[in-house]
Amino acid sequence: MTTIDKHKPILVTGGTGYLASWIIKQLLDEGLSVHTTVRQKKHKTKYQHLLDAAKQSPGKLKIFEADLLIDHSFQEAMTGCELVTHTASPFKITGIKNADKELVQPALQGTRNVLFSANDSDSVKRIVLTSSIVAMVGDTIDIQNLNHGVMTEKSWNTTSSVNHQPYPYSKTLAEKEAWRIASEQNRWDLVVINPGFILGPSLSKRTDSTSISLMRQLLSGKFKMGVPDGDQAVVDVRDVAKAHILAGLTASANGRHLAAAHQKDFLAIAEVIRKKHPRYPLPEKVLPKWLFKFVGPLMGFSRKYVERNIGYDFVFDNSYIQQDLGLKFRPFETTIEDHFKQLVNDGLIPDKRS
Template sequence: MSQAPSTVMVTGASGYIAGWIIKYLLEAGHTVHGTVRNPDKASSVAHLHQLAEQSPGTLKLFKADLLDADSFDAPMQGCDILMHTASPFVLDGFTDANEALVRPAVEGTRNVLNAANRCETVKRVVLTSSVASVYGDATDKKRGAFFTEEDWNTSSSVNHNPYQYSKVAAEREAWKIHDAQSRWDLVTINPGMVYGPSLTNASNSASIGTLLDMGRGKLRTGVPDLVYGAVDVREVAQAHLLGAFTPEASGRYILVSESVSMLDIAALLRKQFGRHYPFPKMKVPKPVVWLFGPMMGPVTRKFISRNVGYPVNFDNSRSKALGVRYRSVGETLKDHFEQVLDDGLVKRRSA
């Protein structure tokens, strides 16, 4: 696939990861057709227009909705590459997980890829998936073993880890649609927990919630012994471009820089920003998490039993072979928390 200027459609253009994808595409001189729910909502898209003004590429925004099967035909016209990043991201506050998460993720993927089937110019699709599609619980793998692209999440359901289930259900739907045709090929990017600066202070990434809770002292008494794969948003975006423009790219790519615990994150932040922020210093014993965890947020005792106290390891060799170069998690967290301070989300404290 040529790296000459292309026309690339990016769904969910106002999103955290999508912003960086669009930045890199525009800087490389590509034309971007971005879909958003409301192209006239300045708070969501102003940063995208600013990126376009500063770059040689061209940006065109289109209105589209995941559950509107016909809304992706117009923005798809003339596109060589489709990057499907749009997916519902809701962790709590819903009563019906299927309606809030699973149906929009699966039907949205189906609607977007069926539109790709109707557009004869599309030759490659890059899907933003997740390591949630690779595994659901830390206990899915024997202690010490590494998750690889060969693994699939079979432990999640609409009733247990519904967000994770929505991701694996959507990716499976994508592969099903891909396998039923032969014109375009599919690459999936499967990142861990994504950290790093946002191109807008309106970011609603899950990772920023952890940083806010730590910086504001909500977790000062301790954190559960939870471990997950972390990755920088800029590496995730670059992986999408590598997946799109590397001719031999194919299949799934786990994007994880390294595995870190919540206490590791606190220690890295303390090293960078000093001890005058209330970063936690202790692990909360698992029995205490078991007792009080479900009262403090969208976490179940089933999740606690299968994840707290268990390590998770990932093999990122495929992504490295693709050309991804990882920065350290410490650098990523420093950049992300610095933005949190700059945006006034946590009060800056003098040393």
């Protein structure tokens, strides 16, 4: 049992991120004090949405400069914090030239950097780490080999490598390293959130999130000919943010938490939007796997990836996160509709609403 003093500041690393921004906003809306890190404070436009959120809430926000690859750079931001939420980690699926340099080492080094800083900080009592569902399973086909063919918090990714599925590999190594470091001390405890495919409105107009990029592609007509087959483990970004806060402030919170709400495919996402906004060139069918094998490499997906992921479903059991944290998930339709509205209102997709 770890009780956090809500009068002390809470550190959220990687504050400009899609998920981190919502964690910060929700903490500020609760009237709490938040420390967050950005790579360069001089680039104010990247975190102006956080300053705006702070102005509109009873909480207080303080910005610090830190870098995953610079030792001890999180120390100042951590001063006086009992709770640290570590979200900062590189996220790339395609366009990777050097996986070890771009993904694996930053994820590992960043995790070590933050956790070693916690070791050197007298105030830290709990760290909440953002891991991923892909630290539980590397390729979707692997789920068939799990107990009853269902993912749970007991599942670990055993098939990814630096050459195949390097992003899942980086998340797996980083989470395992976090558990190792946590086990070697007894002053703070570790709680982990493993989100599925995060969707939902963004607080900024940034488009470099993979989730936002996919929504824009779906609405642009890029997948008009069809989408890959297979259900995703979809979850709302606001629910994942809430999960992090509950994991930090619930004294009894413990272990890993699979944060996924709905088993839905890409056609289901398109259908929610098409019902109210039929003018968008949304996909209406699934692309045959043989065809995706042909075009996949042109889109940055290897044939091995296609073979092991397309046509298989994310089947999961999310009962533990609901039981341990008391988390309630939003309806799937709400997530998609709110995400769509944000993209239109921010001018990130054309307004073709009837």
